Amino acid sequence: MKIAPVIRALREHSNSLNVVLIHTGQHYDETMKTQFFEQLGIPEPDKDLEVGAGSQTEQTAEIMKRFEREVDEYHPVAVLVVGDVTSTLATALVAAKKHIPVIHVEAGLRSRDRQMPEEINRVLTDQLSDRLYITERSAEQNLQAEGISSDRVVFVGNVMIDTLHHNLPHAVKPQQTVPDNKWSVIEQVGQFCLLTLHRPSNVDHPEILGKLLDAVGVIAQQIPVVFPVHPRTKGKIEAFGFTEKLQRPGIICLEPLGYLQMLGMMAHAKLVMTDSGGVQEETTALGVPCITLRENTERPITITEGTNTIVGRDTEKLKLLVSEILGSGGKQGRIPEYWDGKAAERIAADLIDWLM
Numbered sequence: 001m002k003i004a005p006v007i008r009a010l011r012e013h014s015n016s017l018n019v020v021l022i023h024t025g026q027h028y029d030e031t032m033k034t035q036f037f038e039q040l041g042i043p044e045p046d047k048d049l050e051v052g053a054g055s056q057t058e059q060t061a062e063i064m065k066r067f068e069r070e071v072d073e074y075h076p077v078a079v080l081v082v083g084d085v086t087s088t089l090a091t092a093l094v095a096a097k098k099h100i101p102v103i104h105v106e107a108g109l110r111s112r113d114r115q116m117p118e119e120i121n122r123v124l125t126d127q128l129s130d131r132l133y134i135t136e137r138s139a140e141q142n143l144q145a146e147g148i149s150s151d152r153v154v155f156v157g158n159v160m161i162d163t164l165h166h167n168l169p170h171a172v173k174p175q176q177t178v179p180d181n182k183w184s185v186i187e188q189v190g191q192f193c194l195l196t197l198h199r200p201s202n203v204d205h206p207e208i209l210g211k212l213l214d215a216v217g218v219i220a221q222q223i224p225v226v227f228p229v230h231p232r233t234k235g236k237i238e239a240f241g242f243t244e245k246l247q248r249p250g251i252i253c254l255e256p257l258g259y260l261q262m263l264g265m266m267a268h269a270k271l272v273m274t275d276s277g278g279v280q281e282e283t284t285a286l287g288v289p290c291i292t293l294r295e296n297t298e299r300p301i302t303i304t305e306g307t308n309t310i311v312g313r314d315t316e317k318l319k320l321l322v323s324e325i326l327g328s329g330g331k332q333g334r335i336p337e338y339w340d341g342k343a344a345e346r347i348a349a350d351l352i353d354w355l356m
Contacts, residue, residue, distance in 0.1 A: 195273045
């Protein structure tokens with residue numbers, strides 16, 4: 001979702017720049033990979049490293065080993081990385097050790113929670129980067145506090161929102177995504193809540209996951225809850241013996257959705273409950289109330305200016321907030337600065353100038 005508009009903009013803005021796309025294969029579910037590549041119009045990668053599953057350490061090491069071979073083959077003038085996943089840090093490390101400039105898209109975001117592997121990835125990648133593109137102005141303050149010079153930082157906006165604007169006209173309507181026998185439950189009520197849940201802090205601990213699923217069961221009595229179940233989350237639910245918790249009335253479980261299906265579900269939801277960073281941003285752009293099931297967020301602008309509210313793991317607060325949204329409509333918010341669908345164009349213009 002983040003690389004698609006950047007690839008498109010770079011290839012449109014420069015005939016002299018050869019863009020090589022490397023897919024690490026860190027996100028190893030084949031169905032999800034195919035859905036996203038096809039729906040977002042991302043060209044087939046020049047190389048797929050096929051790293052697959054493993055612990056954080058195993059994935060980091062394997063990505064570095066395999067990516068180094070590609071660097072030695074292509075001799076790039078720079079390596080561009082996006083976001084905060086294991087691949088982001090691993091590839092940045094390889095490039096930095098080979099004295100190749102690193103460009104980080106979506107830099108400077110901080111949750112202040114070092115228990116999150118993504119936070120470690122963000123901090124270290126930014127320290128390794130030569131050009132840092134930020135989505136909100138508070139990110140520059142974070143980088144300056146960590147000793148990163150402002151002349152390396154460029155405020156361009158949010159490429160996630162570029163992807164949203166580009167694909168919104170093609171979003172799949174919810175009734176085309178939810179099977180007919182389950183859609184009738186939503187149709188009777190006239191609205192639905194969308195749930196996404198995948199972070200280890202929520203799904204790896206049976207007491208936390210069980211409590212959250214119990215709260216979802218209560219909420220589903222007020223409004224149908226559509227839950228596309230991430231493969232990792234599904235595995236944990238089955239391992240902990242929680243499958244019955246998802247069989248309560250009003251809970252509609254789906255297989256993982258492609259981007260266009262997910263976008264359509266978000267755009268038409270009454271509210272969204274999530275532990276995803278990207279969904280916090282997308283709901284703000286769509287003007288849909290969002291409840292974040294985390295103790296913190298690296299995207300504070302979604303709270304100060306957007307539609308997002310954090311409840312952490314406080315299920316009583318969660319249930320109360322859902323009732324308030326169903327009654328009053330929830331936070332309205334506004335669209336943050338530079339979330340206008342043109343972030344990738346700004347990146348391409350600056351990067352080509354900087355490289356040349």
